[in-house]
Amino acid sequence: MNAGENDGEGAVLLCGEVRTCLLPAHQALDIRAAAQLLRLRADERVLVSERPNLYARSPDTLTGVDCPLPSATGAKVRAVGAVAVRGTLTEGRVLQTSARLGLTARGPDHRRPWGHYLVRPGTLEPFGRLPREAVAEGVLAGARRGELDVGLIADGLLTVLLRHPLLDQHPPFKSRPTRLRWTALPAAPGAPGPSIERLTLAEDELRTLRLRVPPGADPAEVAGLCEDLALHDWLLTTVVRLLDGSRLGSADGTAVVRALRPAVDHLLHLWMPRARLEPSLAALWDALEERPGFNRQWQVLVRRIRDQLALHAVPALHQEAVMAP
Amino acid sequence: MTEAVFRETTAEPRTQAVPLSHLSLELGHLYMEDFEAGPERLRRHFAQVVHWAEAVRETARAETGKRPRISTCFLIDDYFTRFSTPRELVPILLAEAERAGLDIDYLARESGCAEAEGAPVAEAVAGRLVEAPPPGAYGARPPAGQTGWLANGERSPVARTPQAMKKAIPWQAPRETAARQHSVFLDVELWSERPGGRKLWSCPFLAAVWQLARLGLLRNEGEAVLTPRPHEGPFPDDWDEMPPLLQLRSRAAPFAAYRTCSVLPNRFLPVEHAVRVILDQTEVDPGALQQVAARSAGEGVAVPASVADRISYVFYAGQ
Numbered sequence: 067m068n069a070g071e072n073d074g075e076g077a078v079l080l081c082g083e084v085r086t087c088l089l090p091a092h093q094a095l096d097i098r099a100a101a102q103l104l105r106l107r108a109d110e111r112v113l114v115s116e117r118p119n120l121y122a123r124s125p126d127t128l129t130g131v132d133c134p135l136p137s138a139t140g141a142k143v144r145a146v147g148a149v150a151v152r153g154t155l156t157e158g159r160v161l162q163t164s165a166r167l168g169l170t171a172r173g174p175d176h177r178r179p180w181g182h183y184l185v186r187p188g189t190l191e192p193f194g195r196l197p198r199e200a201v202a203e204g205v206l207a208g209a210r211r212g213e214l215d216v217g218l219i220a221d222g223l224l225t226v227l228l229r230h231p232l233l234d235q236h237p238p239f240k241s242r243p244t245r246l247r248w249t250a251l252p253a254a255p256g257a258p259g260p261s262i263e264r265l266t267l268a269e270d271e272l273r274t275l276r277l278r279v280p281p282g283a284d285p286a287e288v289a290g291l292c293e294d295l296a297l298h299d300w301l302l303t304t305v306v307r308l309l310d311g312s313r314l315g316s317a318d319g320t321a322v323v324r325a326l327r328p329a330v331d332h333l334l335h336l337w338m339p340r341a342r343l344e345p346s347l348a349a350l351w352d353a354l355e356e357r358p359g360f361n362r363q364w365q366v367l368v369r370r371i372r373d374q375l376a377l378h379a380v381p382a383l384h385q386e387a388v389m390a391p
Numbered sequence: 392m393t394e395a396v397f398r399e400t401t402a403e404p405r406t407q408a409v410p411l412s413h414l415s416l417e418l419g420h421l422y423m424e425d426f427e428a429g430p431e432r433l434r435r436h437f438a439q440v441v442h443w444a445e446a447v448r449e450t451a452r453a454e455t456g457k458r459p460r461i462s463t464c465f466l467i468d469d470y471f472t473r474f475s476t477p478r479e480l481v482p483i484l485l486a487e488a489e490r491a492g493l494d495i496d497y498l499a500r501e502s503g504c505a506e507a508e509g510a511p512v513a514e515a516v517a518g519r520l521v522e523a524p525p526p527g528a529y530g531a532r533p534p535a536g537q538t539g540w541l542a543n544g545e546r547s548p549v550a551r552t553p554q555a556m557k558k559a560i561p562w563q564a565p566r567e568t569a570a571r572q573h574s575v576f577l578d579v580e581l582w583s584e585r586p587g588g589r590k591l592w593s594c595p596f597l598a599a600v601w602q603l604a605r606l607g608l609l610r611n612e613g614e615a616v617l618t619p620r621p622h623e624g625p626f627p628d629d630w631d632e633m634p635p636l637l638q639l640r641s642r643a644a645p646f647a648a649y650r651t652c653s654v655l656p657n658r659f660l661p662v663e664h665a666v667r668v669i670l671d672q673t674e675v676d677p678g679a680l681q682q683v684a685a686r687s688a689g690e691g692v693a694v695p696a697s698v699a700d701r702i703s704y705v706f707y708a709g710q
Contacts, residue, residue, distance in 0.1 A: 109515030115402035130524035180523035181671040181697035
């Protein structure tokens with residue numbers, strides 16, 4: 067199914083972090099340039115897809131770690147392995163980096179030769195038994211210094227990609243990057259399928275997501291779901307902020323149009339939830355439709371933008387109406 | 392899962408499969424100094440190798456419990472120094488092997504491990520190096536590695552000239568990550584820079600690539616690289632005209648194999664230690680790895696999971 071079928075072998079806790087930001091380039095990249103940007107390895111193709119939208123994904127690269135895991139109970143559990151990280155570009159406009167790993171239930175109490183971990187990319191082995199609930203909570207709460215920090219790994223790749231010479235560093239509008247930190251524990255036996263336990267919007271553009279997935283779920287697919295959620299959450303956040311800054315009603319027409327135009331030019335066509343998700347994971351979107359209603363909010367925002375633009379597209383009529391007694 | 396109705400081939404990873412033997416047995420490397428020493432040197436080499444080769448075959452038979460597929464290969468250096476021509480050298484080499492009772496199935500050129508038929512093989516493998524993390528590595532960007540070098544542990548901190556009023560920092564030992572009590576620290580030079588900025592790959596690095604080729608684990612964009620070409624007609628006058636991997640015997644077992652064994656004089660020991668250090672820190676193509684795992688499981692052959700554990704050596708006393 068995926069290049070990394072080995073990864074997460076026997077994993078009982080998956081976790082990761084996704085960074086999402088606007089590509090700092092005046093023009094959106096076409097699919098060839100996208101493939102060039104994401105070519106992290108000389109011998110591996112960038113996966114590109116044109117249906118249902120333009121999408122490119124880099125091969126996975128690995129970062130070795132050997133450190134204590136964050137844990138809610140303060141338990142010090144050391145783990146060793148290689149964290150997988152990849153980059154994606156959607157419609158040549160939204161850049162994401164996503165680091166992920168799976169932890170096995172237990173491991174030996176010594177470090178094995180490094181080659182052992184490299185044939186299990188994305189899988190970390192704890193020293194001894196893994197207190198998975200405590201570690202899952204610890205990961206979402208954030209690592210303390212010296213503890214495994216998946217976000218730093220996603221950040222590392224993002225920094226590299228943002229420096230690429232293809233990018234002119236002139237984004238068409240201002241926006242803020244977001245971070246989505248996630249964990250996935252195995253669903254209880256007999257559970258109908260994967261589920262979202264908690265999605266939290268914290269300050270500082272941080273979102274945390276706690277999932278339950280069927281045992282043996284492919285970590286790359288679960289990361290794909292989280293990337294999809296992160297992308298759409300970023301779109302909502304960014305469009306809300308554009309509308310916020312446009313001072314609808316009070317400002318003059320040209321100012322409103324100038325403020326809203328980036329949304330129309332660069333963002334409105336990007337909304338396409340569950341475009342490439344594995345069907346059982348795609349079903350998780352339904353839960354988000356209930357609450358907080360991602361799609362509903364987006365539709366309202368789009369309608370508002372269109373209404374505003376329509377209103378300001380008829381300045382003459384507008385003027386007349388105001389002038390009439 | 393049901394077959395998807397819609398597919399995009401560019402959106403799916405694919406990895407070409409290669410045929411596999413049980414064992415790839417290397418009968419030697421040939422460098423210019425060996426050639427300059429005359430055919431007697433080759434004769435002495437093969438006279439030693441033949442006994443070890445038989446022992447290796449016997450071991451493989453005992454391990455597989457049946458007639459194992461074993462292919463033999465020989466590597467000629469045309470990368471570091473160019474000497475002689477294929478037309479002159481290869482027949483001598485084959486004659487000496489035959490005299491000792493050895494058959495060479497595949498002949499490879501070392502420069503094929505740097506670049507093979509347009510594929511940047513060495514560069515690609517260099518891009519797949521994942522340095523072993525020292526204890527304490529938590530995901531922060533790794534300290535800038537010594538570019539072009541790879542170690543099996545942590546280097547000694549750089550000693551600086553002590554400034555006035557400051558204490559000199561005492562020397563600190565390097566440390567092998569997998570050390571048991573004491574370290575055997577090794578720092579391998581992977582490449583140096585040629586005039587003009589192009590890389591000159593080191594002998595251990597190319598030897599590591601050579602091992603990966605023999606293990607059937609090299610791919611370029613999913614395609615197999617260093618695939619054997621059948622030998623036809625006389626040997627050419629220029630090394631560049633010879634395919635990087637030549638199949639000399641049409642009925643030979645497949646070139647790539649689950650495991651490798653190399654019979655070499657013991658002057659190669661440091662190089663091959665370095666090869667293990669490199670292979671231990673190389674993430675090979677996961678698709679290729681999986682194909683080997685599936686195929687070996689299918690025929691009930693145990694293959695070590697770790698790539699570095701799939702290679703073995705016989706070092707004999709001599710030059």
